[in-house]
Amino acid sequence: MDTSPISVLQHVFGYDDFRGPQKDVIDTLVSGQDCLVLMPTGGGKSLCYQIPALVREGTGIVISPLIALMQDQVNALRELGVRAGFLNSTLGFDQVRATEQALLAGEIDLLYIAPERLLQDRTLELLAQARLALFAIDEAHCVSQWGHDFRSDYLKLDILEQRFPAVPRIALTATADQRTRVDIQQRLGLTQSPAFISGFDRPNILYKIHPKQQPRKQLLAFLREEHPGQAGIVYCLSRKKVEQTAEWLVQQGFNALPYHAGLPADVRQNHQQRFLREDGVIMVATIAFGMGIDKPDVRFVVHLDLPKSIEAYYQETGRAGRDGEPSTAMLLYGFEDVVKLRQMMAQSQGSDEHQRYEQQRLNAMLGLCEITTCRRQALLRYFGEEHTEPCGHCDTCLEPVETWDATEAVRKALSCVYRTGQRFGANHIIDVLRGSDSEKLRRFGHDRLSTYGIGTELSANEWRSVLRQLVANGLLEVDPEGFGGLRLTEACRPVLRGDQTVALRKDLAKSRSAPKPKTG
Ligand code: ADP
Numbered sequence: 001m002d003t004s005p006i007s008v009l010q011h012v013f014g015y016d017d018f019r020g021p022q023k024d025v026i027d028t029l030v031s032g033q034d035c036l037v038l039m040p041t042g043g044g045k046s047l048c049y050q051i052p053a054l055v056r057e058g059t060g061i062v063i064s065p066l067i068a069l070m071q072d073q074v075n076a077l078r079e080l081g082v083r084a085g086f087l088n089s090t091l092g093f094d095q096v097r098a099t100e101q102a103l104l105a106g107e108i109d110l111l112y113i114a115p116e117r118l119l120q121d122r123t124l125e126l127l128a129q130a131r132l133a134l135f136a137i138d139e140a141h142c143v144s145q146w147g148h149d150f151r152s153d154y155l156k157l158d159i160l161e162q163r164f165p166a167v168p169r170i171a172l173t174a175t176a177d178q179r180t181r182v183d184i185q186q187r188l189g190l191t192q193s194p195a196f197i198s199g200f201d202r203p204n205i206l207y208k209i210h211p212k213q214q215p216r217k218q219l220l221a222f223l224r225e226e227h228p229g230q231a232g233i234v235y236c237l238s239r240k241k242v243e244q245t246a247e248w249l250v251q252q253g254f255n256a257l258p259y260h261a262g263l264p265a266d267v268r269q270n271h272q273q274r275f276l277r278e279d280g281v282i283m284v285a286t287i288a289f290g291m292g293i294d295k296p297d298v299r300f301v302v303h304l305d306l307p308k309s310i311e312a313y314y315q316e317t318g319r320a321g322r323d324g325e326p327s328t329a330m331l332l333y334g335f336e337d338v339v340k341l342r343q344m345m346a347q348s349q350g351s352d353e354h355q356r357y358e359q360q361r362l363n364a365m366l367g368l369c370e371i372t373t374c375r376r377q378a379l380l381r382y383f384g385e386e387h388t389e390p391c392g393h394c395d396t397c398l399e400p401v402e403t404w405d406a407t408e409a410v411r412k413a414l415s416c417v418y419r420t421g422q423r424f425g426a427n428h429i430i431d432v433l434r435g436s437d438s439e440k441l442r443r444f445g446h447d448r449l450s451t452y453g454i455g456t457e458l459s460a461n462e463w464r465s466v467l468r469q470l471v472a473n474g475l476l477e478v479d480p481e482g483f484g485g486l487r488l489t490e491a492c493r494p495v496l497r498g499d500q501t502v503a504l505r506k507d508l509a510k511s512r513s514a515p516k517p518k519t520g
């Protein structure tokens, strides 16, 4: 049999061509090199290791934290004639024995293993006796403490490099955050290896972000008018809200199911299966739901509460439209959400640095909600992709928001950032603009600046919104050191020269009071 990658793609998986970087990734692994793959959800990460596992001699070991999905993944592969198996805590002793023997006999092409199982001595010794084609570390962002899926077992995966130096490793993730990426490369020993980073645009997703007014009414109208009878996910921040919302949707005649980590395992399993197998199920869930779910025809993702970062928003909305068909991501946000999220962050265990980082990520998310320009451009800019044209396919492109001419205010803010040396966070800049009487300002001599007290016409919260919008617009950037310092970007020049005006959202100018953040 011809076992070139393209022939495996066509004859085993039944596809005509590789997508995006798949071919290059596969060639890299087949030649025995390590690599990192960063691809949006639905981009086709699985084939990147499945095909090399079939092309290379020996078994491909797939490390995945998603125990609940292993059985499904293995079944799907077996249907294609691929010899697949898995080892995790759901198996009985006999099943484990049978799988281990099959591995040693060279009768398995792909073996899925949970990280805690892999790290057991018994498993490592077993693998040392087997012939291995590669290690695939799926959901590799779990190695990073910056992400929200941190798993301590992932930190110990550097053992693979030490114990199996000759076996190529591939790490895969859909998390684009620069800091997480560097973490993965360092912790998994991939700094010298090629990284394949795909474009993050999901052109078939229509982005809509609206202020939360009457959320149930807004949700109902959305489901009835835009996605009747279709499958989708509705995310809520709390378990209680998940249950209340699911119950209410059922009363309204929808086929809705709740999902959160507090439900018994069998109920969760059952609801997940129904979502995957039945048509038109609406899953009302906390963020516990979704990682690794491969359902191509999810037509919408609704957020009834603000996600805590743009990464989370991108990853969650990315579960819509994996089949490439038109889909909608709708987010309703309110300042109550910000209060709740800030409280949750303040109570979390992390270091000050970590909390500051989380705070900045939340601010960036709010900035995305508040901008008046194309959402997609802003979203992709956050991930380092510059798109010169507005997309024409998001709410701000389709129904321009009411704006006010904020050019004067923006110039004041930008010059204040400049005059204070481009290293202070929003709170300090606002204190200078509003002429606050504080020891810190005097210590830096900022009470003597020409920009001191020039911005009393806006409240601190209004200035906060202005600064967030400027970050989202790309006129300001947050320094990557992690202290929240604001800096000017190249894009500021025409505004400072007076050649360009800046419009900001009207509905936020005289906004409800948002709480003062701890930092940033
Ligand atoms: P990811 O893990 O990146 O979220 P998957 O590997 O689950 O994505 O792939 C998403 C979908 O795209 C799957 O249904 C998969 O079968 C399909 N797919 C992947 N690669 C190709 C390809 N080269 N041609 C056609 N379909 C593909």
Ligand code: ZN
Pocket (backbone or CB within 6 Å): 373, 374, 375, 376, 377, 390, 391, 392, 393, 394, 395, 396, 397
């Ligand atoms: Zn747009």
